[in-house]
Amino acid sequence: MASRTASGRRTWTFYLLTSLFAGFVLFLYGPMIVIYILSFQGETGGLTFPMTGFSSVWFHALIEGGRTGDISGSFQRSIVLAAITTVLTVLICVSAGLGFRRRFPGSGVVFYLAVASLVMPGIFVGLGISLGFQFAELETDWLISGLGAQLTWTLPFGLLVMFAVIGRFDRRFEEAARDLGASAWQRTREITLPILLPGIIGVGLFGFTLSYDEFARTLLTAGAKNTLPLEIWAMTTNVTSPALFAVGTVTTVISFAVIGSALGSIALIQRRRSRNAGTH
Amino acid sequence: MSATLNSGKIEVVAVTKTYSPGAPPAVDNLDLVIDHGSYCCLLGPSGCGKTTILRMIAGHETPTQGDILIGGRNVTNLQPVERGTAMMFQSYALFPHRSVLDNVAFALKMRGASVVERNAKARELLEKVHLEAFANRLPAQLSGGQQQRVALARALITNPRVLLLDEPLSALDEYLRLRMRGELRRVQRELGITFIHVTHTQLEAIAVADTVVVMAHGKIEQAASARDIFLVPRNAYVTRFIGGQNVISGTVERTADGSARAVTSTGARIEVPLKGRSASPGERIFASLRRDRVQVRRNTGGKPAQDSINAVAGEVHAIENQGSYVKVTVDLADGEEFVAHVLDEDFFIDPIDIGAPVIASWTVRDVHLLEDRQPQATGRVAAAA
Numbered sequence: 001m002a003s004r005t006a007s008g009r010r011t012w013t014f015y016l017l018t019s020l021f022a023g024f025v026l027f028l029y030g031p032m033i034v035i036y037i038l039s040f041q042g043e044t045g046g047l048t049f050p051m052t053g054f055s056s057v058w059f060h061a062l063i064e065g066g067r068t069g070d071i072s073g074s075f076q077r078s079i080v081l082a083a084i085t086t087v088l089t090v091l092i093c094v095s096a097g098l099g100f101r102r103r104f105p106g107s108g109v110v111f112y113l114a115v116a117s118l119v120m121p122g123i124f125v126g127l128g129i130s131l132g133f134q135f136a137e138l139e140t141d142w143l144i145s146g147l148g149a150q151l152t153w154t155l156p157f158g159l160l161v162m163f164a165v166i167g168r169f170d171r172r173f174e175e176a177a178r179d180l181g182a183s184a185w186q187r188t189r190e191i192t193l194p195i196l197l198p199g200i201i202g203v204g205l206f207g208f209t210l211s212y213d214e215f216a217r218t219l220l221t222a223g224a225k226n227t228l229p230l231e232i233w234a235m236t237t238n239v240t241s242p243a244l245f246a247v248g249t250v251t252t253v254i255s256f257a258v259i260g261s262a263l264g265s266i267a268l269i270q271r272r273r274s275r276n277a278g279t280h
Numbered sequence: 281m282s283a284t285l286n287s288g289k290i291e292v293v294a295v296t297k298t299y300s301p302g303a304p305p306a307v308d309n310l311d312l313v314i315d316h317g318s319y320c321c322l323l324g325p326s327g328c329g330k331t332t333i334l335r336m337i338a339g340h341e342t343p344t345q346g347d348i349l350i351g352g353r354n355v356t357n358l359q360p361v362e363r364g365t366a367m368m369f370q371s372y373a374l375f376p377h378r379s380v381l382d383n384v385a386f387a388l389k390m391r392g393a394s395v396v397e398r399n400a401k402a403r404e405l406l407e408k409v410h411l412e413a414f415a416n417r418l419p420a421q422l423s424g425g426q427q428q429r430v431a432l433a434r435a436l437i438t439n440p441r442v443l444l445l446d447e448p449l450s451a452l453d454e455y456l457r458l459r460m461r462g463e464l465r466r467v468q469r470e471l472g473i474t475f476i477h478v479t480h481t482q483l484e485a486i487a488v489a490d491t492v493v494v495m496a497h498g499k500i501e502q503a504a505s506a507r508d509i510f511l512v513p514r515n516a517y518v519t520r521f522i523g524g525q526n527v528i529s530g531t532v533e534r535t536a537d538g539s540a541r542a543v544t545s546t547g548a549r550i551e552v553p554l555k556g557r558s559a560s561p562g563e564r565i566f567a568s569l570r571r572d573r574v575q576v577r578r579n580t581g582g583k584p585a586q587d588s589i590n591a592v593a594g595e596v597h598a599i600e601n602q603g604s605y606v607k608v609t610v611d612l613a614d615g616e617e618f619v620a621h622v623l624d625e626d627f628f629i630d631p632i633d634i635g636a637p638v639i640a641s642w643t644v645r646d647v648h649l650l651e652d653r654q655p656q657a658t659g660r661v662a663a664a665a
Contacts, residue, residue, distance in 0.1 A: 172373035175340055179369075180387035180434070181361035190386075194377045273377050273418060 032252065039245035047242060058246040071247060074231035077142055081227060082211040084147060089154045089207030094200055097162030098192070101171075111163075118156045122216030125152055130220040140223040149217040154207045161206055165199030198266045205262040209255060287351035288364075288441035288474030290314040290337060295346030297332050297498075305344070306332045308498035314491065316351070316441075319468050319475045321485035321506075324495035324521075330478045331446055332498075337476065338367045338444050350442060366440035370447040372431035374419035380406065381415040384433045391438075405433040425456045432467065443468075445477040449484060461488050482522050486510060494518050515651045519568040526574070526618050527650070529566045532559050539644065540565060541589075545614045548592040551644045564654035573646040574620035576608050578630075579637040591641035594618065596634050608632065610640050 042053025062071050096114075100107065129149050133140045140146070173195060177187045193200070215229045222230055228251065235244050290313070297307040307329040314320045322330035335341040337348055339360035347356045355363045374383050381402050382389075388398035406412045409429035419427055428448065435443060448464065449457045465488045468475040479485050485492045486506045493503040494517075501521075502514040513519040516527045530542030530550050540552045540559045552559075552567045559565050579593055597611040606627040608620045620640055632638060 170373065172369050172371075173375060176367070176369050176373040176375070177386070177390075179338060179340070179360045179365075179367045181390040181438070182386075183390075186390055190389075191375060195375075 032248070035245045035248040036252070038242055039249040041242040041245070045242060047240060047244075058241065058243045059250070061241070061243045062246050062250065070226070070231060071228075074226045074228045077225060078212055078228035081142060081147060081150065082208050084143075085150050085154055085211035086204050086207040088147075088151060089158045090200060090204045092155060093158035093162045093203050094193075094196075096159055097166045098188075100163065101166060114159050115156050117152060118160070120152075122153065122214075123219065125149060126217040126220040129217075133221075140221050142218070142222040142225055142227055145221040145223065146218050146227065149221040150211045150214050153214060153217055154210045157206055157210060158203045161203050162199070165196055165202070169196060197269060201262055201266055205259060208258055212255070212258075286441055287316045289316040289349075289351055290442065290474060290476070291347075291349035291352075292333065292337070293347045293349065295333070295336065295343045295348065297329070297336060297341060298344045305329075305498050307336070307343075309346070310498065310500060312493065312500060312503065314474060314476060316474055317472050318490045319465065319477065319488060320491045320493060321489035322476065322478045322493050322495060323480065323482065323485040324501075325480060328495040329498040330480075330493075330495050334367075334444050334446055334476060334478050337363075337442070338365050339363050340367070363442075364440055365442040365444055366435035366438060367444040368431050368435045368446065368448055371451045372419075372427050374427055374430055374434070376419055379416050379418060380411065380422070380430050383419065383430060384437055386434065387438045401437060402433075405437055406430075409433050424452045425460060428452065428460060432464075436471070440473065442474045442476065445475065447478055447480075449479070449481075457484070464488060486522070494521060496521075512648055513568050513650065516566050516568075519650065524572070524621075525568040525570055527566055527616060528569050528618075528647070529564055529616070531564050532561050534561055535559055540649075544592065544612075546592070546612060549589045550647070551589055552647050552649050553644060554649060557649060559649075559653075562655075566650040566652040568648045568650060569642060570646050571607075571619050572605070572621040573642055575641050576610065576620045576622055576632065576638050577641075578632065579639045588641075590644060590647070591639055592618070593637065593639050596632055596636045596638055599632070599634055608638075610638060612640075 037051070038047070038049070039058055040054050040056065041051055041058065042055050043057050045052035100111070126149050129145050130140055133145050138145075169192070173191050174187050177191045182190060213229060214227075215233065218227055218230060226234065232244070232247055232251075235247065292310055292312040295307055295310050296305050298305045310329075310333065312333070322333060324330050332341060336343050337350075339355070339358060339362075343356060347354050349355065350363055350365065360367070375386065378386070381399060384405055385393075385398040385402035388401060393401075403412060403415065406415055409432060411426060411429055411433070414422060414426065414430075419430065422430065428451070431448075445464070449460055452460060461484055464475070464477070477485075477488065486509070489506050491503060492506050492509045494501045494509065496517055502509060502518045504512075504514075509518065509522055510524065513522060513525070516529075519525050519527050528544065528550060530544040530548075530552075533541045533543060533549075535541070535554065535558075538554050538556075540554055542550050542552060542565055544550060550567070552565060592610075592612055594610040594612040596608060598607075598609040600607040600609075601624070602621075603624070605621045605623055608622055608627075610618045610620065612618050618640065
């Protein structure tokens with residue numbers, strides 16, 4: 001290795017770069033680690049160090065509700081919203097991605113039009129939607145205007161990922177299937193979708209996490225009932241107990257569970273495909 | 281079914297394929313007949329239209345103009361599956377998420393065959409290509425040569441009358457390439473169906489094919505048996521592309537006794553048998569000359585004597601030992617590559633060095649007149665061009 005001298009000792013650059021990377025990791029995760037630790041604050045403890053003990057009392061406070069606001073209600077709404085957003089994002093992005101493989105006049109313009117919406121400031125997208133609803137004399141609601149606002153964010157993102165996934169797909173697989181007598185539907189079901197599946201799961205994962213975390217666009221479009229990020233935001237001004245940190249810990253666990261199950265299912269697919277490897 | 285429906289005779293009739301309006305056609309008003317049960321190689325550099333023809337026969341491209349007939353039936357507008365053809369794709373396009381067995385059985389599954397039925401047939405084919413032990417593997421777990429055999433089995437499961445092979449050996453290493461081309465030839469003989477094999481490798485085409493079709497710029501330069509393509513090439517393009525021969529040229533001085541006397545651009549005299557064809561004095565004619573029939577000896581006294589014929593003087597430019605022969609490239613100062621294949625045992629009696637002046641000579645029976653002609657040259661510059 002380059003990081004070792006001829007005598008086998010590590011060079012000084014190895015230590016320099018390693019500490020640089022360690023600093024980077026701390027920079028990334030440090031703030032959240034503080035939150036996780038403080039969420040286990042003792043019963044008499046406050047929002048800051050020192051810890052007066054170690055307890056799970058703040059997690060219980062969350063479930064009981066009351067002085068911590070509508071955490072479980074907003075969590076349920078966020079999960080439902082994220083699930084619907086995920087399904088719609090996957091359906092629309094996969095169809096659009098498959099359709100977009102055939103170049104047509106103006107396809108470049110369509111591509112940039114779809115992707116450029118990513119750079120629009122989210123808070124104004126939300127404002128525009130809420131003004132539009134007001135103008136049309138409609139009530140904003142997390143399941144209607146909120147869903148729409150989130151889709152303006154997840155769809156271009158999902159499309160971008162899908163184009164990358166499809167860009168690596170070799171069309172000869174489909175041609176070979178056609179040569180062997182597969183109809184258009186059979187080709188899609190038997191060849192194209194299974195080969196693209198890991199990428200499609202990736203699109204779904206993006207859709208879920210982007211929606212679950214979304215704040216800027218949802219703020220002015222969620223209507224009377226809050227999603228989880230909005231509820232947490234409200235709590236930071238009202239709640240003065242470590243229950244706030246407990247929310248952070250729980251949402252992190254859920255995010256990792258979602259990502260873990262997505263990666264797990266990709267691994268499972270790949271394992272199933274090579275399940276019989278080595279049997280003679 | 282009638283005999284004609286089972287026939288794998290291919291007729292390409294006045295086919296033109298243009299991909300975008302205004303662009304030069306990929307295939308230009310091309311006619312080609314391939315007999316049932318023959319092994320045909322489409323040979324040419326990349327972009328010559330050979331793969332386009334293959335794909336049009338398979339039904340993956342539609343001709344802009346013209347018709348394609350298989351077994352006497354016009355299939356121009358039929359789906360690939362209705363043509364009785366099967367295609368083996370370049371780098372095989374084996375479905376990466378399906379086992380070897382499922383890959384081979386795929387066509388039967390699409391036709392609605394039961395699991396038992398299609399797996400039995402697929403196993404039968406895998407046995408033929410000696411891969412029955414690998415039925416449950418994924419394609420990525422096989423070597424290149426094994427993948428090629430899976431692709432072959434997958435294509436053959438529907439009993440096609442024509443097998444279309446797009447660069448079938450290009451994904452293999454040299455050793456496997458040589459072995460598999462013999463294998464392809466054996467399978468074709470055994471099945472007795474038509475094989476059309478696209479390649480850009482001359483030796484591959486000559487080695488396997490009954491008929492070699494040499495293409496350039498969407499047109500056929502020559503379609504002939506592998507032996508004829510080598511022995512009696514039509515023009516300088518085919519001669520240079522197939523290799524193994526030199527192209528020599530000269531301006532005709534006179535014709536007599538069925539042969540032409542010509543003078544090369546460097547002043548050497550050559551004799552070219554006309555074999556019934558004509559050449560008029562003043563015209564520049566071209567001929568092919570087998571490299572393995574050229575003698576090379578040291579030049580001890582300047583230019584060859586004035587009256588000597590079929591001998592040219594030059595300087596050794598490169599020497600490559602090929603094992604059983606030595607490839608001696610001679611610089612004749614006329615811009616055309618001139619090579620002699622000297623038998624190793626002859627060469628090493630008195631090895632020549634690079635830069636040594638030599639005389640290369642041959643006998644008239646190894647010279648073959650080509651179709652290319654250039655009108656009377658009007659000076660040295662034109663003659664050298």
